[in-house]
Amino acid sequence: MPNIDSRELILSRIRKAKTMHLPQIPAQPEQNASVFHPITESEATCFKKELELVSGKCEICPTEAVMAKKIHHFITDSAIDKLFCRDNAIIEFLQKNKIPYTNDEAEFTTMQAAITSCEFLVARTGTVVVSSAGNSGRQLMVFPPIHLVIATKKRLVPYLSDAITALQHQYGDNFPSLVSFVSGPSRTADIEKTLVLGAHGPKQLQVFLHNE
Amino acid sequence: MSNQATKFSQAATRIAFDMRHRQTIRFNIAKYDFAVNNGRQRYQSLALAKQRAAYLKRLVLANWDTYLCTFEAKATQNGIQVLWAKDSKEATTYIQQILHDEKAHLLVKSKSMTTEEIMLNECAEALGCESLETDLGEFIVQLAGEKPYHIVTPAMHKSKEDVALLFAEKFQTPLQSTPEQLTNFVRELLRQKYTQADIGVTGANFLIADIGGVALTENEGNGLMSTAFPKVHIVIAGIEKLIPSVNDLGLLWPLLAAHGTGQQITNYNTIFTGPRRKGEADGPEKMIVILLDNARTDLYADAACSESLACIRCGACLNACPVYKTVGGYTYDTTYSGPIGSVITPFLKGFINFGHLSTASSLCGACATVCPVLIPLPQLLLENRRKSVEKNLRPMAEKMLMQGFRLLSSSRMAYDIFPAELKNLAFAPFNFILWGPKRKMPTFASKSFSQRYKQLNSYKK
Numbered sequence: 001m002p003n004i005d006s007r008e009l010i011l012s013r014i015r016k017a018k019t020m021h022l023p024q025i026p027a028q029p030e031q032n033a034s035v036f037h038p039i040t041e042s043e044a045t046c047f048k049k050e051l052e053l054v055s056g057k058c059e060i061c062p063t064e065a066v067m068a069k070k071i072h073h074f075i076t077d078s079a080i081d082k083l084f085c086r087d088n089a090i091i092e093f094l095q096k097n098k099i100p101y102t103n104d105e106a107e108f109t110t111m112q113a114a115i116t117s118c119e120f121l122v123a124r125t126g127t128v129v130v131s132s133a134g135n136s137g138r139q140l141m142v143f144p145p146i147h148l149v150i151a152t153k154k155r156l157v158p159y160l161s162d163a164i165t166a167l168q169h170q171y172g173d174n175f176p177s178l179v180s181f182v183s184g185p186s187r188t189a190d191i192e193k194t195l196v197l198g199a200h201g202p203k204q205l206q207v208f209l210h211n212e
Numbered sequence: 213m214s215n216q217a218t219k220f221s222q223a224a225t226r227i228a229f230d231m232r233h234r235q236t237i238r239f240n241i242a243k244y245d246f247a248v249n250n251g252r253q254r255y256q257s258l259a260l261a262k263q264r265a266a267y268l269k270r271l272v273l274a275n276w277d278t279y280l281c282t283f284e285a286k287a288t289q290n291g292i293q294v295l296w297a298k299d300s301k302e303a304t305t306y307i308q309q310i311l312h313d314e315k316a317h318l319l320v321k322s323k324s325m326t327t328e329e330i331m332l333n334e335c336a337e338a339l340g341c342e343s344l345e346t347d348l349g350e351f352i353v354q355l356a357g358e359k360p361y362h363i364v365t366p367a368m369h370k371s372k373e374d375v376a377l378l379f380a381e382k383f384q385t386p387l388q389s390t391p392e393q394l395t396n397f398v399r400e401l402l403r404q405k406y407t408q409a410d411i412g413v414t415g416a417n418f419l420i421a422d423i424g425g426v427a428l429t430e431n432e433g434n435g436l437m438s439t440a441f442p443k444v445h446i447v448i449a450g451i452e453k454l455i456p457s458v459n460d461l462g463l464l465w466p467l468l469a470a471h472g473t474g475q476q477i478t479n480y481n482t483i484f485t486g487p488r489r490k491g492e493a494d495g496p497e498k499m500i501v502i503l504l505d506n507a508r509t510d511l512y513a514d515a516a517c518s519e520s521l522a523c524i525r526c527g528a529c530l531n532a533c534p535v536y537k538t539v540g541g542y543t544y545d546t547t548y549s550g551p552i553g554s555v556i557t558p559f560l561k562g563f564i565n566f567g568h569l570s571t572a573s574s575l576c577g578a579c580a581t582v583c584p585v586l587i588p589l590p591q592l593l594l595e596n597r598r599k600s601v602e603k604n605l606r607p608m609a610e611k612m613l614m615q616g617f618r619l620l621s622s623s624r625m626a627y628d629i630f631p632a633e634l635k636n637l638a639f640a641p642f643n644f645i646l647w648g649p650k651r652k653m654p655t656f657a658s659k660s661f662s663q664r665y666k667q668l669n670s671y672k673k
């Protein structure tokens with residue numbers, strides 16, 4: 001089915017145009033200075049502040065035990081029966097802390113909330129970087145009505161470009177099939193620019209950040 | 213004048229005085245302006261960010277063929293099938309073949325102007341495959357049987373009452389539904405569709421050469437949903453969407469957000485580098501990228517206008533344009549409207565029918581001021597005006613007027629010999645033929661400057 005001729009045609013037209021007039025490139029602008037504001041507080045504080053500005057929530061927990069307690073509180077307050085989870089390492093944590101969960105795929109479409117890990121957290125923009133590499137896959141980062149993310153502070157990076165560099169470190173040029181930079185719960189403003197949370201993805205994004 | 217030009221004038225005259233339309237657009241754009249102002253504050257140096265982005269996109273254009281080949285090689289290595297389409301007909305042929313091979317009944321689609329350009333919905337439906345828009349704004353215009361009004365905000369022309377009424381008619385939802393209730397209704401409706409769909413179609417905000425990936429920017433999560441469940445992911449991307457490296461996204465994502473919606477960063481910025489890999493929990497079995505030319509190489513062959521291929525489709529120039537704000541998106545009758553649409557459409561669809569768009573500008577320069585990649589849009593509009601004149605596509609009356617004016621103004625004698633009343637009389641008809649009775653052509657002063665100068669100086673003596 002692929003049309004080799006069109007490929008050649010397109011490339012040859014580009015090359016021909018270049019012989020007629022050389023496209024202008026402006027002088028290379030300065031490349032080192034940051035165009036963004038510096039981070040003046042701790043990265044964790046900055047992350048929390050930024051995420052909450054875009055309607056997400058972040059709990060900074062000194063220990064894993066405190067984090068477990070906060071998750072307990074959260075699911076009780078939100079009347080969540082159990083968390084959907086596909087990640088074995090997280091399941092172990094949930095079991096240890098007696099947090100109700102399920103990994104039964106039959107409950108996928110009716111789940112109230114899911115819990116996953118993440119790749120990185122970007123402080124400047126309040127972004128959670130997730131990928132298809134773990135057991136959670138693509139679906140769990142967008143389908144659950146409420147998305148809980150747990151991460152250690154080691155996952156924090158200052159800027160977007162640092163997260164991209166870190167991804168390259170981790171995966172070389174063999175990226176997971178999908179990497180998504182998620183900043184807050186799903187949103188839309190398509191009707192009269194009125195902000196509504198939970199357009200198609202999660203209505204709530206809750207990050208639990210701990211030190212261990 | 214071509215039919216299209218006449219249609220444009222008539223539609224513009226009608227809508228410019230439609231107060232309801234004007235109010236809705238003002239309201240929406242005012243909200244956008246407010247958000248963008250906040251978005252700018254997130255930068256320490258927005259000017260430098262724009263210069264870097266402008267440089268980057270020019271670099272791509274100067275080495276376009278090389279970057280395309282790098283992208284193709286790397287994407288293929290990632291397991292993506294790359295198809296080249298010289299025009300929209302070839303692109304739709306590819307798609308119909310895929311739909312046929314996959315025996316597809318339902319296609320879900322995230323927002324993409326390139327799919328509008330090739331009329332993907334019509335192409336799928338011709339094969340009996342339902343093609344469903346999933347972006348809320350696109351869903352609304354599809355439901356209304358309309359086309360997107362704006363390249364970033366498709367339903368900008370509808371008030372919340374308009375949308376509530378439309379939904380009440382089509383789905384019997386309560387007439388007083390709030391935007392929140394309407395959004396929720398669509399959410400529940402589409403959740404069933406994503407899981408049943410055979411094909412997910414997205415556009416691409418950037419094609420990333422060094423890793424052979426596709427970057428998609430969205431707020432709603434419909435792009436992620438459309439690529440998490442169906443077994444095939446098709447990307448339709450204009451060949452100008454290339455960027456050299458994944459490392460450039462740290463610059464470009466915030467810039468696109470700041471100009472598109474005024475956010476610091478759009479909610480979901482996703483990089484796709486292929487179908488489900490071995491060991492991954494889910495994802496499509498196939499990923500296909502269709503690289504669409506559709507006259508982009510014609511644009512490239514034009515020394516001046518080739519620069520417009522640097523556009524990242526943020527929509528800022530539309531929102532800044534006084535003409536867009538007055539005549540609205542539909543008057544253009546094109547896929548891409550506003551200043552950027554006026555520059556590129558004559559190349560995509562011909563100067564004969566769309567050359568007039570370059571005159572739909574007061575050349576105020578607002579578009580160039582806001583453009584994140586520093587495209588000199590007013591200059592390019594002037595370039596296109598010149599082309600229309602050279603191609604002899606301007607109306608006869610305009611030609612007469614211009615020739616008359618040249619005759620008069622190129623000689624001092626000629627200019628001064630006719631009295632102002634006579635000159636005004638001679639030019640008066642053009643006020644009606646060319647400018648329309650609602651605007652007033654400037655008139656000749658009773659004494660020319662040189663006459664007054666002489667007079668004044670003689671008094672002094």
Ligand code: SF4
Pocket residue numbers: 471522523524525526527528529530552579582583584585586587
């Ligand atoms: S021309 Fe510039 S301002 Fe207009 S849509 Fe393209 S990038 Fe945005």
